[in-house]
Amino acid sequence: MASDIQLIVLDIDGTLAGANNQVSKPVKQALAAAQQQGIAVAIATGRMYCAAVRFHQAIASSLPLLAYQGALIKDPRGGRVYRHSPLPRNLALTLLDELAPWETQQAISIHLYIDDQLHVRQILSETEAYAARSGIQPLAVGDLKQLLLQRPQLQTTKLLAQSPNPITVSQLLAALRPRYATNALYLTQSVQTFLEATSPMANKGAAVRYLAETLLQLRPQQVMAIGDNFNDLEMIQYAGIGIAMADAPLVVQQQADWVAPSVEADGVATAIEHFLLT
Known part of the structure; x- marks a missing residue:
């Protein structure tokens, strides 16, 4: 149930950030409203860690950052590396x-x-x-x-x-x-x-599971994951509420519980308002 959600995990490109490579004001406002309700927010991205930190800061996340499809899980606040799963x-x-x-x-x-x-x-x-x-x-x-x-x-x-x-x-x-x-x-x-x-240990589903269950002691039913492409599929399948963006490939949309508007239409804000702020 949406009322159980304690964690939102977001992809960056095509989800948080569109063509202008920024997080829009409506998305920031929706995430801030969710955080005010006690819901934690995290990022899971294929981007390099150093290229994702500014988005982590933009949404005021207090959790470790899941970078490189989850191959590197590191906290920007103190620099602690929770997990690094390099390619053999x-x-x-x-x-x-x-x-x-x-x-x-x-x-x-x-x-x-x-x-x-x-x-x-x-x-x-x-x-x-x-x-x-x-x-x-x-x-x-x-x-x-x-x-x-x-x-x-x-x-x-x-x-x-x-x-x-x-x-x-x-x-x-x-x-x-x-x-x-x-x-x-x-x-x-x-x-x-x-x-x-x-590494086979490094995909967004495995990374979100580690963040939710190992670090936060949450169940899948307490997680919402939002993404727009094939590399988001595992975390969308894992989460209690898995959301695909409107621009996602059809197979990703079919695996999701709900399809949000596109990134350019502030789909993340719409999803959060629909499930968590009403």
């Missing part, structure tokens, strides 16, 4: 080998996230666009596989393959998924042009 090194190296032909054909560019920094082979126009929206400075390091081989102490939090062509990303997913059991590697699509790979 052998899998990172294997994925780089498997993606190499696609990269050679310039069909994709590869991002490695290490120590909350973005490592790329070279700075491309799409890298610049990604960095501008994220507010980060990418590091051009040349051959990514050699970087990992020469510095075995490095831990890859996430690997992302970016392509301007959504069909390429779909083809990559179709090629990779049969090769890996779900308990060996988590593969998802956060937007049409991003394929993301993390």
Whole structure:
């Protein structure tokens, strides 16, 4: 029941933030009203931790931030790391080998996230666009596989393959998924042009479960989760009230309990008002 909700967990891109990359005033007001009723608010995002902190601050969250699809759970207030689930090194190296032909054909560019920094082979126009929206400075390091081989102490939090062509990303997913059991590697699509790979322990559903049950001693029925894409599916399925945004893929909408208006129509505010503020 909506009256049981004690925690709201929100995706950022396409949910909290739209084209202008900001949280709107109506959404902030709705979240503040929920917090005044004693409901905690958290963020679960595929973004880098450093690129998500400003949103955590914008909604005045008092909880740890779930970044990199949940691969890093860290509290911005004191810097405590609750959990870090890096991609196993052998899998990172294997994925780089498997993606190499696609990269050679310039069909994709590869991002490695290490120590909350973005490592790329070279700075491309799409890298610049990604960095501008994220507010980060990418590091051009040349051959990514050699970087990992020469510095075995490095831990890859996430690997992302970016392509301007959504069909390429779909083809990559179709090629990779049969090769890996779900308990060996988590593969998802956060937007049409991003394929993301993390540890099997790192998905938003597992991260929200850890936050709710381990840190807050809540039950799934006390959680509302709101997201807009495939990487939000697990937390939408986990939550007592799982909400998809109107722009979400149909399969995500079908798994949700309710579909909110789009991010540009302040769908998060509408959902909170509908379930929690009436």
